[in-house]
Amino acid sequence: MQKKVIIIGAGIAGLSAAFYSRRAGHEVTVYEQGNCPGGVSTSWIRSGFTFDGGIHWLVGSSPRLQPFHKRWLETGALQANNPVVYADPVFEFRSGDVTLRLWRDIDRLTQELIDFAPEDRKALLALRRHVKTVSIYLLDGQGINGWTKRIIGLPVFVPLFFRLQRISSRLYVERFKNPNVKEMLSSVLNLEQNALSLFGTLAGYYIGDNGFPTGGSRRLAKNMEKTVLQAGCKILYHSKVEKICIDGNHVKGVMVNGCMQPADYVIVAMDTCTALRELFDQPLQEKWARKLSKGIDSEQCSLFSLGVKKNLSYLPSTLRIHLKEPVRMAGYEYTTLWVYHYSGQDGYAPEGCSSLTVLFQGDTYDYWKKAKDDGSYLTKKQEFVQEAQKLLTAYLPEIDGCVVATDLATPVTYERYCNCYRGGYMSIWHAKQSPFNVPIKSKSVQGLRFAGMRTLMSGGLPVSVQSGYKAAKSL
Template identity: 30%
Template sequence: MQKNSMIIIGAGFAGLSAGIYAQMNGYSTQIFELHTLPGGLCTAWKRKGYTVDGCIHWLVGSSPESAMNQFWREVGLAQGREFINLDEFLRYEGSDGRTVVFYSDVDRLEKHLLDLSPKDEPVIREFISGIRMGIRFDQQPTERDSGITKLIKGIKMGWLFLTRGKDMRRWMDTTAEQFANRFQDPLLREAFKEIWYPEFSIFFIMFTFSYLHNHNAGYPIGGSMPLSRALEKRYLELGGQIHYGKKVEKVLVENDRAVGIELADGSQHRAGRVVSAADGHATIFKMLDGKYADEKIKEPYEKWPIFPPLVYVGLGVNNRFENEPKTVSGISFALKQPVEIADQTLERLSVHVYNQDPTLAPDGKTSLTVMIPSSYAYWKEMAKDPVEYEEKKEQIARQVVAMLEQRFPGIGSQVEMVDVATPLTFERYTGNWQGSFEGWLITPQNAGSIMSPMKQTLPGLSNFYLCGQWVEPGGGLPTGVMSARRLLKAVCKEDGRKFITTQA
């Protein structure tokens, strides 16, 4: 068994990126993937000529001038990619006839919010101040910068931390709901709770708008799957191997040292190191039977919230939606009366119209998605009766079309495809814990981990490593690559190697 051999569990963004950086640095790697496709949660699927995109809305690092863009070039994602920057993040249509438009441009957003509610000027100014601070943070040094430029940018970053550190800490400790409750205008209170999740730290919502303003959170034409295929291509070209349809059941351990894996078919594969870029809970508590989980490792899984599981509805519609705004996250509108969807009661519906990307639908038509939070336990119980499970999905498809009819009259006759995925669907194809569509939800409880990333090793177990969203709170595609890069730098340091990178 060669010392420089490495087995990687999972061909999501983190696993593929770990393989890419490992191959760059002279390690021989194999990836074992549960699904038959790359990308993990960065995925999409075809139905009746339409593409249902299960992931991407925006990609931080889309600007060639940003530090993150360098990482995207290293893993082969940025090359030849067309990004578009949309003018609106979200439209929140109130029941009183007014609409809050969360513009990407900070100056336009500030004016619009002040016009809507002059009495909320102090809170609006604070929100805008946080975005402007983030805009300056988004100008970090890159490896392309000259020595003097790096020095100047570094000094500016240090000064920003020194002068705005207290503001950052306060905003990290404030949830979106807490911040929203400070607005006097009920429409703004409601709208700010729907920008992301109410439990989400307002600090990271501010930063999202900073990236949008800087044109550093563009939408990649083609959606999610081309991104995943780009990483797969880069990895294979570097000499890596991927084994699809291979579920890992167990990490093999001898004398507290990881030596390989055992698959669901009973076969065993050995290597000098094992990296899990798969679901954290399954890795720690199933593949390793919880033997290397101390209280610190257990705490997040016992106490931290995760991104809520979803009922994910994709629709194919014979309509261009030319008169509808092109948004990053969609349109939220009030329903005429509450509607029960699975275990949730909805008073509003949010729909993402992909009229910015004609590649996801046949000519003249458009793909839409609707995401509805739903309990994993509810669907787990429902699935005990397969007939009832399928009937519930069909019912939800009809309900969603009926709700959309309220906002888009006549859409019912234009719908050509409806596909419903549940938390169990996400679990089946990605293994993600409780069918969540990401990892840890960033809250005041764990926001500090962003500044101090979680450990990528387990106590008492050598030659085993973790990377991906379960050791990078907040999840998302950038953290997958950053986590993999951080890991391989550490591995190279262990072996006394200089960490190197190349670009495709």
């Protein structure tokens, strides 16, 4: 029977939940506080340059990684207008005179690193072995052969899984003796994530996944929005949900602009942590909710973007620049710059120009929030921009004198536009922590569902799209 479903948030999780709820025959309305789809996975235009503040690699971009790929196709996220690019090397690591490359092929990667640092041979061979083991379990079934491999591999995989889950990536990389190999592997992803996340990522590259859909975050989100609208859902922008209305143990609807909007089901597809803190009159009486409402460790970044009047397409599309000395900015010590450029991709920059982004990854929320509260936010942003530009120019002298536009999005920016807890955009899956975080279906309130990045560690786009699907299926 057709039910009335309200979805809070038109991020990737909300769009996915909308599409699948509609496909199940329900009447669907999405309320989004902002003015566009995509949530934190978005891009914006400044002085003719597009700055992408979301996707860098998409898990499930390849059909080899199911069920995520299926979700991206079904929701219209991946279409003919955004073919996936699989950059190889994934990134180039630079440290002084040293250049190392993160190849997708684990054999090539480890061989080059062994040639460079024979002292790490043993550890690198183990890394190769483990990436190959993990990759068997990422791959789609691959018929009888694939399943046989999985079953035979279980005695190796199970203990490996728990070993990697028990240590942080930071601790894992400590085993490498060569400082450059250590730094390069440290810059694959956030070091606070457990080592399983690191291996999952390397295995994803190895099996030919983790690509970048051309057009980036905005095109992918727009594709999903179009699919959702064509399916017959309503999306209402500039519509912030103020409260979830609950009567006894039944959800009744949501409050938007002071008006009650009735529904049989409400799917919370905004940051669950914020929702628990802001949208319930009475705290949700579930153990996980009491825990999550206290806060959660998240990945955060200050995204510094530059419009450069120069064609930089000769540079690798992703660089990890290891700094000679750590630099303290916004109260955080940075050792490596994550630099992305979009030359060669249409729509990112005017002819002959390049759009660059630099990810300053780290928890700087308190610094920016304090600045916001005491009125020094804009001045501090300007200082950060100047310092960041000077720093980047020291390592990429070719941009000197060519920068015509700059922009900075801080965790406070992400919080303001997307209402995400402390400006975080995915959770940190710490060592020894359970991967499960938020149940899709509330046990205490009938009709209440949850989707989005917090549902499964460590979050990110695949978790959002898959949890939207699961929330819709549970109606």
